[in-house]
Amino acid sequence: MKTSKKISMSDAICEATFQSMEQDNTIFVIGEGVTDPKKIFGTTYGLIEKFGSERVIEAPIAENGLMGFCIGSALSGMRPLLIHQRVEFALLSMEQIINNAAKIHYVSNGKHNVPVIVRLIIGRGWGQGPAHSQSLEPLFSYIPGLRVVMPAFANDAKGMLMTALTENTPTIFIEHRWCHFVTGEVEENPDKIFIDGPKVISSGSDITIVATSYMLYEAMLASDIANLFNISVEVIDLRVLKPLKLDKVLRSVSKTKRLICVDTGFKEYGIGAEISAIVSETQFNKLLKPVVRIGLPNRPTPSSRHLAADYYPTGETIIKQIGNLMDLDSIRINEMIKELNFKKPDAKSDVPNSLFKGPF
């Protein structure tokens, strides 16, 4: 019998790492802070005690080097898991990621594999500002040969990480810091979860919303409110940004004829832009309304919570767009927003929940 328990995504990621390392002694973990007292937001807890400093390697501050060490060790039979506490640290690894991790399998005509996993964490809130809170997943998703995943749920995070650690594809595993806090039922010994593309979270007939990572929660919230007003929303978790497989999304759009793309990054040149382009190319005649993209405005993230207040789209942003797509008048839309505020009264743009007291 399958047993499961309710744990947070950060605990699920820790569990996935621990269990994978027990099963496969070629897996090692490396990164800045993997053995420190904070244990990468609790996601490497217990690893050093169990597996020792040879397999849980505290790293110097050398992100491009670390990426190269991982690629080289992968070419010699290891399965490294590299962790950066912020997405931005990986900007220093980009040469290795793009030129080597993504290409060696291809250039070697399939003879070499690069089974490297890079965990990146998107910060948000508590004034982290311009260089500690970016969602840069489009940079990675641009590159053929990389796999880019963004789990939103604890169980999916555990399953995808465990699967990625058994496969040979270089994988950028992007976690939103706010998703770390979200709890869910997580199987102790999950069956293999396939990293095969989007997943329909709730089915509906009026509007399709494709969302990534943390924005999935805002989309689910907006969908719940819309349902109260007899608007049926199909919510899809994109999960796998690269390679992009949109079959489920296209099927959904051909049914609902309306699409909203919501992701954690910038609107311009973002994930939503790509999905929107593909939907326009293939479903143009089926669409009743233009595709709507929801993303960050075209400016860096300010630190001040006052300046950042309207920076991040919320459930309210999504509800407004749902209203527009369904030709609702402003009175009706305001009723929906009132309902949302009733359901989630203390939402702040700079903390994930009311218990959070900072800093990250």
Next chain:
Amino acid sequence: MDLSNDLIHDYYQMNRIRCVEETIAIKYSEQEMRCPVHLSIGQEATAVGVISNLTEDDKIYSTHRCHAHYLAKGGDLNAMISEIHGKAGGCCGGRGGSMHLFDEKAGIIASLPIVASVIPLAVGSALSFKLKKNKKIAVVFFGDGAVEEGVFHESANFAKVHNLPVLFVCENNHYSVYTELNQRQPNDDLTRLAKAYNIQSIRCNGNDIAKVKSAGKKATQYIRAQQGPFFMQLDTFRQREHCGPNIDDELGYRTEDLINSGFLNDPVILEKNKLIKKGILDDKLVQKINKEIKIEIEKAFELAKNDSFPSLISADHYIYEN
């Protein structure tokens, strides 16, 4: 041919590399090899001298200038020539060209064209050797420009902190394309960079095969005794242009002195004369060696010429596993 005599063996290797690259240079204008080539002509002793100290199990990494390392480590000549022709039988199936030579069977894990990009990969392989507790060592060849990249320093530091079995081989040909070392570095002693990381080092004339070989012996013995990484600076001279088949000294970017001493210290000719003087080699044997090499090279070019191009449909293969 009996190559049991080490001296003849090493001369043979250097001469073979030279002949392969001279043939590439001669045939380059036929426009069948349509990819950049960075010839090692003049730098053969560094490759052969270091690699003659390695076992079959040891692994090497190289750069854009990888022909000599590839051949010295036993890389398949036919697959190399086919690769440069962009043909299906190439070591990368035509996907990499001259700058991406590799041969897993021979222990050449990768050659990569971005300066210094390959260095951390060798350190990563060394890390895996340490974790797996085997006795292999990883050797990475790079030029004098590579020590200016941050990732060299990241790699040296990590290799020392973890005492990894890796040999850093810096081939100093004094030039990054057309830019001389003295415009890029405070002085030409690059072992000071190794010393900064507490890494043992040695500097020697990279055009003297005997000196390179004995320095390489010291380095590999040190590493095999599990005492950690080692750094070699081998001073040498690139006879041809940075990229391409020609001599380009009409451009005037190198001094007369450097050019003259560079050509005078040709490693293949020096060694041949030395071995003849010692009575180990004679004209007859040299002719026999050259003939054998020539036949092998002609065959490789013939195979490459007749090899088919990879199918267009195959261009979509191996982007991802499966």
